[in-house]
Amino acid sequence: MAISKDVTISEIAARANVSIATVSRVINQAGNIKAETKQKVLQAMAELGLNPSTYCGIKAPADSRSILVCLPNFQNPFNADVIEGIQNAAMARGYRTFFYAASDLRFSLYEYEKIIDQNNFCGLLLVHNVLDTEQLNKIKLKYPVVMCSEHCNLPDVSFVSIDDVYSSQIAVNYLLSIGRSRIALINSQLTNAYARFREKGFLSALNKAGLQANNNWILHITEIDFDIAVSVITSLLKGADRPDAIYCVSDVYGAAAIKAIQNYGLRVPEDIAVVGFDNISLSKMVVPALTTINQPKKQLGHQACEILINLIENPSTPPQHILLDTELIVRSST
Amino acid sequence: MAISKDVTISEIAARANVSIATVSRVINQAGNIKAETKQKVLQAMAELGLNPSTYCGIKAPADSRSILVCLPNFQNPFNADVIEGIQNAAMARGYRTFFYAASDLRFSLYEYEKIIDQNNFCGLLLVHNVLDTEQLNKIKLKYPVVMCSEHCNLPDVSFVSIDDVYSSQIAVNYLLSIGRSRIALINSQLTNAYARFREKGFLSALNKAGLQANNNWILHITEIDFDIAVSVITSLLKGADRPDAIYCVSDVYGAAAIKAIQNYGLRVPEDIAVVGFDNISLSKMVVPALTTINQPKKQLGHQACEILINLIENPSTPPQHILLDTELIVRSST
Structure with missing residues (x-):
């Protein structure tokens, strides 16, 4: 909804006839708020086209799960759309995505393994080329891993790419x-x-x-x-x-x-x-x-992320090797 | 060093006259490896222009600290250079950076607070506008926060921006x-x-x-x-x-x-x-x-990240409000 894009907390406060601080407390589920006041705020949010459940901690529970997405860097504009596809798929399934760029791609898998060992990530989405298949083999025994855009020749690692x-x-x-x-x-x-x-x-x-x-x-x-x-x-x-x-x-x-x-x-x-x-x-x-x-950039990211989440939720999901369609777009440079 | 960019694990293995698996184990500090074999691998890495300490877990210790960097999205190419500056500053100080885009900027600070509560991040770098200064005030009492590119009018939140x-x-x-x-x-x-x-x-x-x-x-x-x-x-x-x-x-x-x-x-x-x-x-x-x-994009990111790390390591660091210089670049469109 285009309208909801412009709603601010002060508009919610004005419509509910409460202070901005009160709206904050309702969204943050913090402090003592009268049920009646809370209801007024939720009502105002709904009237302004916002889904209160999205903003009041219901969609992002305390145990919200996180995916580590690894890129070579953030400079290639190609990846901006891939990232958007990944984020959309993750959000729809209730996952958070954190993006990380390795300091050195050749040794990146060692770094990722350490990061996942030390943190709460429940899966790894690789958006770059992997040279060290031995290390990939090792990581995939410990954590769900899926590759996006690039692929390698390990038959039991899923990827989504193009031909x-x-x-x-x-x-x-x-x-x-x-x-x-x-x-x-x-x-x-x-x-x-x-x-x-x-x-x-x-x-x-x-x-x-x-x-x-x-x-x-x-x-x-x-x-x-x-x-x-x-x-x-x-x-x-x-x-x-x-x-x-x-x-x-x-x-x-x-x-x-x-x-x-x-x-x-x-x-x-x-x-x-x-x-x-x-x-x-x-x-x-x-x-x-x-x-x-x-290249179907958003779709590459979306589908790879969905496969990863399926694997996280059901470790026996068989590997998938998917090649999405490309198409020639003729413009004035030819 | 340009040469080191092209070194692969198999080249290290060839030069040390050991298997790729052995090189992996040395890098990964895993398994039993004879001191003599390990020395051969480290020697080969050094000869190939690699600093073994960078790749053998010394630079990324088990307790490596992490910074949460929050952006509105990854679509604006402006941010690619800001990110590079942030990464460089963090790496030089031994920190890892994880990049996150809020699902909805209006309520993003609530989301970040939950994320930091649940994870091991030791600081928050905001690379976007903040409307809800009340919530920012609340977060900054719990965690070190610095703003990059944008700024708000809270006198005790550091920012690096331009005029x-x-x-x-x-x-x-x-x-x-x-x-x-x-x-x-x-x-x-x-x-x-x-x-x-x-x-x-x-x-x-x-x-x-x-x-x-x-x-x-x-x-x-x-x-x-x-x-x-x-x-x-x-x-x-x-x-x-x-x-x-x-x-x-x-x-x-x-x-x-x-x-x-x-x-x-x-x-x-x-x-x-x-x-x-x-x-x-x-x-x-x-x-x-x-x-x-x-805009000095890399410098914006670099300096904001340095200020954040200073604040993490010494919470009594006074807030800094820095405006970096811009310059007019005349090209053919005028």
């Missing part, structure tokens, strides 16, 4: 269909499973079309960072031989490609077409707007 | 100096302290220049959302009377202004100049790049 190989093929086939055949790939480091799979899809689509990939046009960027990507892509443009399309495994790289191409005095899409990946809001903000592969 | 009034005056004075006098304001809801202060600065700068603000050109957007902002700004452009500059209190609104103006067939900056706020990376990604007010 990266197929999605790359869709992107490359589309570029081929509009007459581009000199296609560069801007990828992340191959330590990320998604990067390996997307590169595989890129190569197989070219191969299927009878084309040979140009190894000078396959670049791996150390982190999803706009400035780094601009300089890497600029060096690509300086080569004697130049691509007529750039396929980027992230919209951040795609935005950087547009910037680098335009800075270099070339036009998007006339000289070089650009395709991104993720469909984050940035892809609509840049000019020209970015053609991209949509 | 919003002055920053707005800088932005408006700059637009006046380049010959624009018909200036619109795209603001957030006035329930946010920053929005009230930035509007105050906007009005006072116009007033000082002998100009009258046009109330039809002062718009308040419900949340920091690109799509909502585009539609609100488009309706502004449709008016018979049109501004020659738009001052936006967020770069997200600034990017939306550029998009709306270009969609409408007008040019930035020739027809309408645009100024944003925050200097998030988005401001460099859009074309034309956005003139904006830089």
Whole structure:
């Protein structure tokens, strides 16, 4: 309800004809309050479109359970929507979510294990790549664990992800269909499973079309960072031989490609077409707007969190390996 | 060290001539390992540029302390840098940070109090506006609390923020100096302290220049959302009377202004100049790049977290109210 978004405690107080302090005490279930006064406050909340049970400690009982959600960092805008999906699923099931970024991803699972040992978390949701499957194996014997966005090859760890190989093929086939055949790939480091799979899809689509990939046009960027990507892509443009399309495994790289191409005095899409990946809001903000592969970001987070909660509540739930659908969104950069 | 970023457990194992499992056990301080074997692993880590003490449980002792950091959500890219500053400060002092977004900001402080009551957090860092100062007063008697980015008027709660009034005056004075006098304001809801202060600065700068603000050109957007902002700004452009500059209190609104103006067939900056706020990376990604007010985002987070840790370690630390410097960054949108 849009109206309830703007209700403040002072409005509740005004409507109930009590002080703000009284509204506070009712919400906080603290102090002595006459039943009649309490009823007036609850009534006012309901009239203002608020569900009193949501705000008066009923939905968040003292034993409310908590999930630890681990991300590589909070910089990649892709994760903002994944987080929203996780939060919504957790809230609907009465769980709280706490977000944590490891100080060093290579050793992160040791850190998470310590954190869960020391705290009240009842499950672990991993929103990043795991290299150390031995340690993951160890943790999953102690605590419910589910992976979101990325996945690993342990058959008994559930994950929700996308088909990266197929999605790359869709992107490359589309570029081929509009007459581009000199296609560069801007990828992340191959330590990320998604990067390996997307590169595989890129190569197989070219191969299927009878084309040979140009190894000078396959670049791996150390982190999803706009400035780094601009300089890497600029060096690509300086080569004697130049691509007529750039396929980027992230919209951040795609935005950087547009910037680098335009800075270099070339036009998007006339000289070089650009395709991104993720469909984050940035892809609509840049000019020209970015053609991209949509990932169902909120759904990835939502479904992974639901599977984790099912596992928490019923440890015998069988593992699930889910690949959600992606889709090509054509905009002006191609 | 760039090299150490790429070291994996298998490389450590190869160099030490032991199994991956052995490296795991050393890092995890688990199981029986011969002193000689352990020494080989630590030696290999050191040779690969890793500090063994960082990874072998020394830096994260069993009693590692945790800080609860509360945000309105994870969607505003401004907060990604603030978070990084918080994490860096906490890590340097041996604290862990857990990030939490309230389900409803109006009642968030009740939720935080319950969470801290039930968990091991030793301090609360608020990265959002607080309306309910009575409840804040109550929490701060129980737990160390510091505010970051936003601030409230309780004299004994420390905060680190910026001078919003002055920053707005800088932005408006700059637009006046380049010959624009018909200036619109795209603001957030006035329930946010920053929005009230930035509007105050906007009005006072116009007033000082002998100009009258046009109330039809002062718009308040419900949340920091690109799509909502585009539609609100488009309706502004449709008016018979049109501004020659738009001052936006967020770069997200600034990017939306550029998009709306270009969609409408007008040019930035020739027809309408645009100024944003925050200097998030988005401001460099859009074309034309956005003139904006830089906020020292990492420093805001870093300093607020340091003050909180000082307060945790010495409860008699006097409150500090710190305003960090902002600066105007001129780019092509003006």
